[in-house]
Amino acid sequence: MHTETAHSHEAMLFEEREFGFWIYLMSDAIIFSLLFATYAVMRHATAGGPGAADIMELPTAAIETALLLLASVTFGMAAVALEDKRRNAILVWLGISFLLGAGFLGMEIHEFIGLIAEGASPQRSGYLSSFFVLVGTHGAHVTAGLVWIATAVAQLMRTGPTEAFAARFKRLGLFWHFLDIVWIGIFSIVYLPGVLQ
Template sequence: MSSAATMSVSTRDTERYEEKDFGFWLYLMSDAVIFACLFATYLVMVGNAAGGPVPKDVFSLNRAAAETALLLLSSTTFGIAAVSLWAGDRSKVLLWLAITFLLGAGFIALEFSEFSGMIAKGAGPDHSGFLSAFFTLVGTHGLHVSVGLVWILVMIGQVFAKGLTAPVASRLMRLGLFWHFLDIIWVVIFSVVYLPGLL
């Protein structure tokens, strides 16, 4: 079945998808406001270590770089899945979504390891304002990535069961917006939190 035939929709359906896209953009903008508040809080609190560990004591540039590489690579693989979607190639969509999931899961594993290691060293979120703001900002992003991973699994199931129908394609494109948004937020975290803290 061709992609045009698979994803052909009526004018009414198109309007419905456009309304959902608009609503999703509103959600992303509200999420951006939340992250802006978390960044502002971190910048205010980063100097409040309460005599405990400071960023240089707890951050690892190698780990942060590995997390960044995994997440940016996952954005690339999702882009390939989107290209495969418009080409009407269901098997490649499934393959690249699965690879995106594995890369995202690797990111979460590294972040969990970072958090557990910090807590084991006595640098938990209850130790200082700096650590509380750090765990809140980075943890909120990690929670979003975890939700994205669940969403990817759901979409893999839908693509497998329903094929590349117009509703499935519409949901995949919104997932793409969400996933790329998280990549942008992480680049800002890397630039605002990790690099200044280590350099």
């Protein structure tokens, strides 16, 4: 009886934390939306420098999109493995998600370095500032996600798939999938319209 109430108390705590995490995600959604709005306002403020059509490349955007979407579904496979507490399968899928996320980040950094080398750096114009802030903020979130996946792997190896691990894993999943949603906005508002015009 005592352990049962202790257990349900713990479950309630995890639910509260998940709700709190949702509130954080929504506040993050507001930040990103305002960065999108800033980008839209700055769209033509190129100050004679390179504009969207000059700096966007469709193949790069397509590969980045594919990497992030695959990282989302491989994370889902880790969640499926957690359902049956298959520890090694969770580790493998988390590892694959980490590598896909790292691949995405590597491409983005490579893209940024290339742009800066061509003179399309953030200080060149209001347009480029808003581009780097928006896409860079998303990249910073992916970096945080990678650190979090690494800590999840460490925790899983130490404690195994406990309730506490599962609760944290669930919040990590919300974060990871949320980043993919932000990316939908980025390719739909930044990359595709940039290539179209």
